[in-house]
Each structure stands twice: as C-alpha cells, then as structure tokens.
Amino acid sequence: MLKKLTTLALSTTLCTLSGVAAAETVESPLGNFDVSMTATLASDYIWRGQSQTAGEAAIQGSLDVAHESGLYAGVWASNVDDAAFPGNTSGADIEVDYYIGYGYGFTDDISVDLQLAKYTYPQASQWNGYEVIPSITAYGFTLGHKYGVETGVHPTYTWVGYDYELPYEITLSASYGLTDQKAGGEDYNDWSVGVGKTIFGLGVSLTYTDTDIDSEVCAATYGKDDYCDSNLTVAVSKSF
Template identity: 30%
Template sequence: MRFTTILLGGLALASAAPAFAQDETAPPPALKLSGGTTLISDYRFRGATQTDSGPALQTTLNLNHKSGFYVGTFMSTIDGSGRTPALTGYGQAEVDLYGGFTKTLKGGFGVDAGLLYYYYVGHVSGQKTDFFEPYASITYTVGPVATKAGVAYAWDGQKGLSGFDVRSTNDSNIYAYGEASVGIPTTPVTLKGHLGYSKGSLGSLNIPGSRDDDYFDWSATAEAVGGPLKVGVSYVGTDISNQNRFAKRLGRGSTVLAYIGTSF
C-alpha cells in the first residue's frame, strides 16, 4: 500500500509538471563501481598456464572516478603446488592491485597508465614472490574496430623477480603487446586478436640450458555478450620450444580454452 501511494503521487506530480521533469536530469555519479566473475578452463598469463592447464575462478572489481582516475583488483586461483613449475611455492591465489588514470581523447584515441602490484596469497614462508609493474597503453577506436598498443615494465631489484633471468643478473622484465577487436554487425559476437612479447625475468620460460629469456605469445578469441553474461573461446599459443613436448607438458604451448562470466 505504501509503495502504491508513493508511486501514484509521483505519477501525479509528473503529469502536473512534465516540463520540469524533462529538464531536471540527475548528474552522473562521480564514482562508478563495476566488476565481474569468470570461470575459465585454463588461466594463461602471457601464454603460460598458471593453473597446471586446469580451470580457474577469477574476479575483478573496479572503482572509477569521473576524472579518469581508478583503482581495482583482479583475483584468480592458481596452482602453486609444484605442478606448474614457474609458480612452485606461490600459494593458491593471485591478487593484483592496481591504480591509474585513463582518458578518452579526440579523434577516437585514448590513453591509460598506472601501477600494478602482484601479490600471491599463501606463498611459502620466506619465498619472495611479489612485485610491482608500471604499465601504459594507447587505444584507437573507429566504428566497430578497436585497437590497443601497450607496454609493462617491472624494474630490476625487486626480490620477487630475482634469479629468474637466465641471461644476466638484471632481473627486470618488459612486456610489449598489440591488440585489435571488431564487433560483427547485428550479432553479439566480437572477434579479438593479441600479440605479446616478453623479455627478461618473466620471459625465461624456454628449455633449460637454452639461455633464452624472451618469447612471443598470441591469441585469437571469439566472445559473445548478452546482458551481464559473456561466453568466449580462445586459441592461445607461444613460440616457446616444444622439443620433446616441453611447451605442451608445461602448459606453455598452444591450446584452446573457454570461459563464461558475468559482470555488473
């Protein structure tokens, strides 16, 4: 009854003063909270599995200010049991904390820059796992086509990166990438492509003894979105050597993965 009374009163006010109702528009909120949860068949970070080629549950949460500043977090289950060699002792969850600034410019261009911190929950006591990674990117959108080029750099001297680079005592890492996507008209499907290049401590994933501290990764994805739901399938690969099935056995070679998620 109370709801009905308020509703009818509101309708009467609207009919009595339509011009006022049309001119009075609420300003957009200064802060916007968004996020989502995804179930993926294999968590691949820059082409390499983080879950022993098994499934992962992932969550994102972002808080954006109208000025362009934002903070957020990405959380994912991982495999730190030793079955995923590069993550031995890292625990069972990765939590990424980040903050930055993004801005849409004229002519379809946009920029984004920030700082990301990788934190591994439940890692072995005394093992150094965490590190910072600044990042920056530029985007360009025209019609249904969106492109992006970016770089992330983890500086030398961070204990979480120490001892991984097989070619030097410099434990820094650089990751450069390019991406493109296009929406298929009159459908909910978007096609996406990605090419990345890792060099340094996080690029030392090739066959032991090769002294190879860099590699390329790539992916091709088809994603469909309907309301808050999304589903997708990706082909992911790297140029890490598959001699004696090395890349395949360690989850660093080509694979097909699928995911389903929801967002708000």
C-alpha cells in the same frame, strides 16, 4: 562501466574480455564514481600464453571503482597452481592483484592509460612484484608496455591488440606480445585470437592462445612440456 575499465583485463587474462559491462553510478560531493564487480569462470588461466593453473579451471573476480575524472582503482583475484611456477615449490594457490591508474579519452576512438599494478601471492611472496603499464588505444588497436620493476620476477612485456565488432554483436579480439626476461632465460612471443558475445546477460568467450617457447625449454623451466602448448580457453563472465 566506464570505458577505461575494460582495458584492465589486459593486465590479467583475455578471458575476462567477454565480461558484461555493468556498473552502479554513485554520486558524491567529489564527483561521480562507477563501481562494478565481475565474476569469471574459465577453463584455464592463461598469462602471456602460459597456463597459471596447470591446465585446470580458474575462478576469478574483480572489483573496480572509476572516477569521472579518469582515475580508477581495483582489485582482481584468481586461483593459481604452484606447478605452473618455475621450481614447482612456490606454494602459490591464489593470486591477488591491485591496481590504480588514469585513463583519458581524446576522442571516442583514441585514448591513453597509465597504470601501476601490484601482483601478490599470499603463500609465495617471492613472486610478488610491481608493473608500470602505459598504453594507447586508437581505432580498435591497443599498444601497451608492462615494465616489471623487479628484475626476474615480472619480465618486461610489450603487446599489440585489436578488437573488432563483428555482425550479431560478436566481438573479435586478437593480440601479439613479446616477453623480455631481462634477468636471463629465453625471451618468447605469444599470440591469441578470440571471440566473445553476451548471451542471456553473460559474457561468453572462446580464446585460442599459443607461444613459440621450445618444448625442451618449457620442460626445463616448469617440469612439464605442455604448460606452454597452444590452448583453447572457454570463459563465462557476469558483471554487476
């Protein structure tokens, strides 16, 4: 898989960071394309520190195509639970995201990426939305910004992340993010730290996440106060 494709997980969930890099290179008159698919089974789907599956397991999958020029496109999908959405009446049970973008590496350690992502919920179109996502990565650090085009649907999100290779081919990942609600509501911070390793061809990860959302605010928004609690997520991924 081209290196730029590994950044796509940041627009979804940290669980997929442990995915095993694999891709099929396809030659064409227009240049070489890398095509890859990833399947993930996770104990939860965490988005900006909050469960999107009401604390239940998530099955996720992606298909990515990247051109040697740096252009790429892909689709990602996961189950969700409507109880994890404000109002508890959205009817959403699946999320399908589409994205296109361009990544450029100045050196092996410094790169930039610009992505346009569309988030769709077939049973709850009121949650559909777009985000413009620029990011820069340097020496293991990533600084990114997600601008939600639809005010109140996808709040603005700014994050910094860091990846570090530990001994025994274990990857340490950490992030800190700020959600700006824009249209009202409480802004909040989330953070995570996790480890991942390839075992028998599978990417295995363990990720701790938390937020500073007040339990009363969480209960008023989601109907329960535990959707914003700290979470320990286990994920297993396989790329083809």
